[in-house]
Amino acid sequence: MPSPNPMVARADVPRRSEIEVHQASRLKDALEVMAAGAAEGKPWMPVAGGTDLMVWITQRRVVPARVIDIWNVDGMRGIEETEGSITLGALTSYAEVRRSEVVAEWVPPLVDAARWCGAAQIQSRGTLGGNIAGSSPAGDTLPVFSAWDAELTLVSTAGARVVKFADFYTGYRQNLLQEDELILRISIPKPAAGSLQVFHKVGTRRAQSISKVMLGFRGHLGADGTVEDVGISFGSVAPIVLRMPRTESAVRGKVLDTDTIDAAVRVAGDEVVPIDDVRSSATYRRRVAQNLVRRYLTALSKS
Ligand SMILES: Cc1cc2nc3c(=O)[nH]c(=O)nc-3n(C[C@H](O)[C@H](O)[C@H](O)COP(=O)(O)OP(=O)(O)OC[C@H]3O[C@@H](n4cnc5c(N)ncnc54)[C@H](O)[C@@H]3O)c2cc1C
Structure with a gap:
């Protein structure tokens, strides 16, 4: 039998246009929408860069009824240095990591991991939060967050909680995130000088x-x-x-x-x-x- 023409829509694959999409721009609004969806049993799946999720939808590995686009949500970007750590917003892209002098100074292996993730298109859209939440054991940035004792800040309408990266994964592609929660940021302790x-x-x-x-x-x-x-x-x-x-x-x-x-x-x-x-x-x-x-x-x- 000839293989199906990939350009012809198959009847059993839901059209992307059937997925309900919410465009969020403020963190508070995004969290309220997610909380309401979880409460009514129709959760919203976040999409950041979409470089994983769009592939999974096309492959029917996930078929979300509702997607909340967080790409433009405020307060989830930026790389900051404090006395003891560096903090990266979950929407930080690989391209931003590669350009960051702070990351290059304190955690150069994260720049290397970002450099080898996909090609320029993926590096422009793919985010650290997406790499972490995707929970693949082959996610390139994960060994760095793990070995460097990173912490994640998870946020919902109930507030923020900080979890150790070491505790985040509970099984193959499973993690601690609740249906109404987002990864807000990642903190990495600065390694000792000369490490x-x-x-x-x-x-x-x-x-x-x-x-x-x-x-x-x-x-x-x-x-x-x-x-x-x-x-x-x-x-x-x-x-x-x-x-x-x-x-x-x-x-x-x-x-x-x-x-x-x-x-x-x-x-x-x-x-x-x-x-x-x-x-x-x-x-x-x-x-x-x-x-x-x-x-x-x-x-x-x-x-
Ligand atoms: C051609 C190609 C090459 C690739 N190469 C690599 C590679 O070399 N190395 C590698 O590790 N990966 C690679 N990937 C996978 C992917 O690009 C990365 O995992 C990327 O970091 C995903 O980020 P994203 O923002 O696009 O995630 P999305 O696709 O938007 O989301 C992925 C998952 O994370 C969830 N999510 C996203 N952000 C948040 C958040 N802030 N809070 C809670 N949940 C969230 C989404 O709901 C979804 O379940 C590749 C993908 C493609 C298509």
């Missing part, structure tokens, strides 16, 4: 490909040469972005000699839980994850 900070993406190629494995790594040695602080997170090796507390414990407070690094690499091999899929095999992903842990612990030992 080694890395984002490393492994894919078929670096741009325009979904990652097979990616790593967010930050580490800092104390004056005595032991590991004073370390954060290690992987994407695409588990159902959710994976912080590696056991691997971190294997090196924290220790001198990074060969035995310590070898032991940490073994722990890392146990700690990741990769799967075989169309992009790669579990065996390859585990080996790559271990190689990356070895590479950056060795680099940290020489920093």
Whole structure:
């Protein structure tokens, strides 16, 4: 049988014009609309840049009855530096991250992650909040937020709550967001001066490909040469972005000699839980994850 012509609308796919759309411009109004929708059992699904959601709708992976466009909502953009952290509005695009001197100074791996997300069109429209809420274990910015101990501010008409990024994901593509809630902003604590900070993406190629494995790594040695602080997170090796507390414990407070690094690499091999899929095999992903842990612990030992 010939494959269906993709240009011809199929009867079983709802037309986009049947989706109710609300254009929001003020945060308060957006939250009130979302609260009312949730209360009446007809929730509004937020759309920010639409680079994920429009694809999911076309593929019928989600079929929202109602969509609230938050792209122009006030108070959800901007990158700010405070004494102890940098804060990014959830609507911050990859292009804005790439242009930001504050991010380049304090968390350069986030600039690297933004640089390798899609191409220019995706970088102009795709947002950090969308990457986080999309909850894909292959979301490129997630290992950075995870390893850097980021916090998320979630907001609804009931008020704001701050959740640790580490607690945000509850399962494969599941998170803590309620139907009436938006991610408002992301805060990243500033790493100690002199920290080694890395984002490393492994894919078929670096741009325009979904990652097979990616790593967010930050580490800092104390004056005595032991590991004073370390954060290690992987994407695409588990159902959710994976912080590696056991691997971190294997090196924290220790001198990074060969035995310590070898032991940490073994722990890392146990700690990741990769799967075989169309992009790669579990065996390859585990080996790559271990190689990356070895590479950056060795680099940290020489920093
Ligand atoms: C060609 C192409 C290439 C891509 N390449 C990459 C890549 O290399 N790396 C990568 O990680 N991703 C990639 N993506 C996926 C996508 O671009 C990113 O995940 C992007 O960050 C999504 O942001 P958005 O604003 O477009 O999200 P949207 O599509 O608007 O929304 C995605 C989801 O998040 C929810 N949402 C959005 N904002 C909020 C908010 N503030 N509060 C609560 N919920 C919210 C929406 O309801 C929806 O469920 C690619 C997509 C395409 C089409």
